[in-house]
Amino acid sequence: TGGVYTKEDLRAIVEVAQEKDLLIVSDEIYEEIIFDGKKHESVLSIPGAKERTVLVGGFSKTWSMTGWRLGWAVAPKEIADKIAKIQLNTTSCPVHFAQVAAIEAIRGPQDDVRRMVREYQERRDLIFEGINSIPGFSMIKPAATFYAFPNTKKLGVKSSELADMILNEAGVALLPGTAFGPEGEGYLRLSFATSKEMIKEGLRRIKEFIEEKFPNV
Numbered sequence: 120t121g122g123v124y125t126k127e128d129l130r131a132i133v134e135v136a137q138e139k140d141l142l143i144v145s146d147e148i149y150e151e152i153i154f155d156g157k158k159h160e161s162v163l164s165i166p167g168a169k170e171r172t173v174l175v176g177g178f179s180k181t182w183s184m185t186g187w188r189l190g191w192a193v194a195p196k197e198i199a200d201k202i203a204k205i206q207l208n209t210t211s212c213p214v215h216f217a218q219v220a221a222i223e224a225i226r227g228p229q230d231d232v233r234r235m236v237r238e239y240q241e242r243r244d245l246i247f248e249g250i251n252s253i254p255g256f257s258m259i260k261p262a263a264t265f266y267a268f269p270n271t272k273k274l275g276v277k278s279s280e281l282a283d284m285i286l287n288e289a290g291v292a293l294l295p296g297t298a299f300g301p302e303g304e305g306y307l308r309l310s311f312a313t314s315k316e317m318i319k320e321g322l323r324r325i326k327e328f329i330e331e332k333f334p335n336v
């Protein structure tokens with residue numbers, strides 16, 4: 120799911136990276152999809168970060184150009200040169216129409232982006248209410264992105280088994296939290312990048328399935 124780092128969080132990350140001489144890879148692709156008036160702070164705004172940070176972003180989220188394989192990286196020159204070398208020898212260049220669209224996306228009016236984020240916020244509220252009304256499920260409100268990450272530990276089933284059951288028996292596709300590492304055990308991940316009708320229908324099916332399968336939770 121999505122949280123929003125504060126400047127203090129970022130300062131702490133930079134401090135650790137400096138102490139241990141680490142590189143920071145900062146994936147800021149959701150920098151615009153943030154709710155409740157919160158503000159995105161880039162790690163690059165922290166003194167001492169830019170010498171050791173590779174910031175990555177892309178067009179897939181803010182401008183919904185998913186699958187067009189276009190993004191960017193901001194990195195110290197030495198690393199940027201190596202990225203360019205790999206890019207050049209693997210893909211030569213991103214497909215032409217996507218480059219033209221990317222220029223339009225950045226230079227054009229951004230009111231559609233604001234409208235989309237408002238819509239995501241409504242979907243976020245819908246899924247938050249809906250998930251918390253399913254027995255054995257609980258989730259915190261995502262501050263950013265279009266993913267919910269409910270805790271399902273009360274059901275006492277492995278996340279991968281639960282995700283399979285929900286897919287096969289309720290017909291709803293979602294991911295087990297363990298798709299993101301072992302700490303994800305006991306969680307599921309749902310995307311709300313779909314219509315409110317689909318979200319309502321998905322929640323209805325999950326709820327019906329859980330109430331039938333786990334009547335004592």
Ligand SMILES: Cc1ncc(COP(=O)(O)O)c(C=O)c1O
Pocket residue numbers: 146148177178179185186188189190
């Ligand atoms: C955090 C994060 N970074 C990057 C990406 C990848 O975006 P792209 O479509 O440009 O590969 C995703 C897509 O789900 C994402 O969630």
